[in-house]
Amino acid sequence: DIVMTQSPDSLAVSLGERATINCKSSQSVLYSSNNKNFLAWYQQKPGQPPKLLIYWASTRESGVPDRFTGSGSGTDFTLTISSLQAEDVAVYYCQQYYSTPHTFGQGTKLEIK
């Protein structure tokens, strides 16, 4: 199984400041035949199911604010929130869907400083 490791486990950022979450996979999730990274980012708020934010490592889901940006390739990925808003308080997960079982990082809890 591919192991996904996120850092940090928790993060406190001031409103309007940048938040950065990192995700590392134990093997590459870049599929060479189509040059796509099989990596997604999800946001989960308490009592709600996860919400897809980013897929193919950098494509924003429809309706997701453009302050959310995904980047990286191969084994190293980053989710950046450019200007933190109060509604962004949540747990964020990265996930690989390159191979089964699809595996998730342990989650990063994002709070307001």
Added chain:
Amino acid sequence: QVQLVQSGAEVKKPGASVKVSCKASGYIFTGYYMYWLRQAPGQGLEWMGWINPNSGGTNYAQKFQGRVTMTRDTSISTAYMELSRLRSDDTAVYYCARSGGVVRGAEAFWGQGTLVTVSS
């Protein structure tokens, strides 16, 4: 719009089985894989497997092999996940999630979750 509506909360005794349903609407049910995942209280997300609603083919995570069965009823656009020989550590919220297909990949649309509590 895509909607996945899951069945209600369940309380089961150790050793029993539970069957969770996921009714899909807003798209062609047989056109997209359906995934099942779970989340224990205060914990992260765990992937259990998928079912191809068109063929009925399945792929289960090794951890759940022999205990999980995923089925579907195409006539009512509903997927099912049955977990047997329940233990206390199976207490979790169980989610169905529809594949994003070739456009998105990933688990793009999620049900609201079904809490399964295993307790004697």
